[in-house]
Amino acid sequence: MKMISRVMMLQAGCLVLQAACLAQAPAPPLAHAAPDRAAADAPRTLVPYFIPAGAQAATPDADGFIRRWMLLEPIVKPNRTSTVFTGSYVREALNTQYFPDQFTVVPHKSDKVTVAGQELAWHALDSNNFDVKLFRFAYGLNKTTYGVIFWAVTVVDSPRDIKNARLAVGSNSASMWWLNGDNVAGLFDDRRMVMDDVLSDRVRLKKGRNVLRGAVINGPGLSDFCVRFVDDNGNPIKGLTVTLQ
Template sequence: MIASKALSHVRFCLAPLVLLGTLPGAPGMANAPEAAGTLAPYFTPAARAPAKPDGDGFIRRWLILEPITKPNRTNTVFTGSYVRKTLTAYPFPTQTAGLPRAGETVTVEGQKLAWHALDSTVFDVKLFNFAQSLGKTKYGVIFHVATVVDSPRDMEVRMAVGSNSASMWWVNGVETAVLFNDRRMVMDDVVSRRITLKKGRNIIRGAVINGPGLSDYCVRFIDDAGRGVTDLAVTTL
């Protein structure tokens, strides 16, 4: 993994910064779900027709699972061993290889959670706002996401990821990028080794864990010159 150092490539999440520390308020109160609202302005329902990455190559169409509660009052616990153990303890089958469907539900520790097929209106997928809009727990959570990229040819690329906070990512069931420790979402924060997107269908899976603060991520594939790959078809079907 190669951390991107060029300042010209650093783009911070535009949402107001939240100081990372212990959860505010009385125990148990900060995690209380809020009344459900609308997914706008950060999301729109995904259409059936394939989408394209945006002009910088960021993938904006995703299946997102409603958050799994995983209480952590601080993000300093997200060491490599903790993140790997937690995010590979899959509570349901085919987590890294298969593709879920919009509306499909899974049950985790007695809680029924649904998958949503959405288009992000911005380059970074705002998981905090996704959870808030659905009236779900926003802090101390794990989000699972998935999408499909259809490549017109075999393509040598690198996966470039940013997330708030830690995350793990798989391409066609193979671990591809990992982000440990307490971190803010930064464009191209971690760049994978060179991988091959095969001609046709490629399944991308990810898991993001966060304690207090905002949760979001951004993903794109880049070429050897660091340019975003845009000639892909993106679908959740």
């Protein structure tokens, strides 16, 4: 997200303002620390951020955050900065058709789609944290981590008809969310993730199966999201279960 690299920008800033920078004492180069080779070379995994989704239906965590998701490997969409993520840009970028049935499919584990000639797989995962760490998902799979779009799908089973629910989303960076096919939330601009950042209008959770779909776009920096359904008082709606079917 915002970590467009302080180092890079400071260096770039001095280039842009070259005359002024030269007028001052020459700035020493910023030193880099050598990364831990053992850590950098260690086999990448999704541990400890994700585990494979269990066979049994899951429940949201104690705060109502939905942790079970089908996640599609990242679609490459280069952006050098997240400040380009205006509402117009994000709506266009995330309403673009990248793969068939993009806005209707409830994928199965290991299903594959092809985007711009690249085969991408769906992964059925349970997040070990309240937030779904998309950067770690991509990193753990040796996929592109910056300048990407992630698609996420889950199925929320409601024990009753709930008319005044709100979808509460935080995402890093921008994102859009669809419930049962309707776009219910959009988070635009250079966004950082904070729980309950954007709440949807009141939405209806049908008794039974409700399909929730999201897309998160990011430039440089980390990417993640957190999602829950809340009532009018901002409290998590209880009694929901989460499946991927």
